[in-house]
Amino acid sequence: MPEANGKKITIARYNDGLFAFAYKCPHASGIMSEGYINGLGNVVCPLHRYTFSLQNGRNTSGEGYYLKTYLVEKRQDGIYVGM
Ligand code: FES
Numbered sequence: 001m002p003e004a005n006g007k008k009i010t011i012a013r014y015n016d017g018l019f020a021f022a023y024k025c026p027h028a029s030g031i032m033s034e035g036y037i038n039g040l041g042n043v044v045c046p047l048h049r050y051t052f053s054l055q056n057g058r059n060t061s062g063e064g065y066y067l068k069t070y071l072v073e074k075r076q077d078g079i080y081v082g083m
Contacts, residue, residue: 004081019054020072020081026065
């Protein structure tokens with residue numbers, strides 16, 4: 001799994017865009033990379049299926065949690081994540 005600044009994160013590709021967010025779900029620490037992205041473009045946690053916006057981490061299934069997101073940019077020499 002990717003790391004940025006010594007911190008494990010999740011990087012996802014969706015519709016040719018790259019998105020970076022927390023390694024673990026804010027609800028009960030599900031491993032977000034084991035989830036999937038649904039048809040609305042939200043990431044789904046594998047444990048209890050709460051969903052979060054890829055853009056801003058908003059908990060789109062309404063439980064009130066917030067997934068930490070990071071700016072991410074692909075450059076010629078690699079993928080950069082703003083911590
Ligand atoms: S741990 Fe992610 S929804 Fe519960």
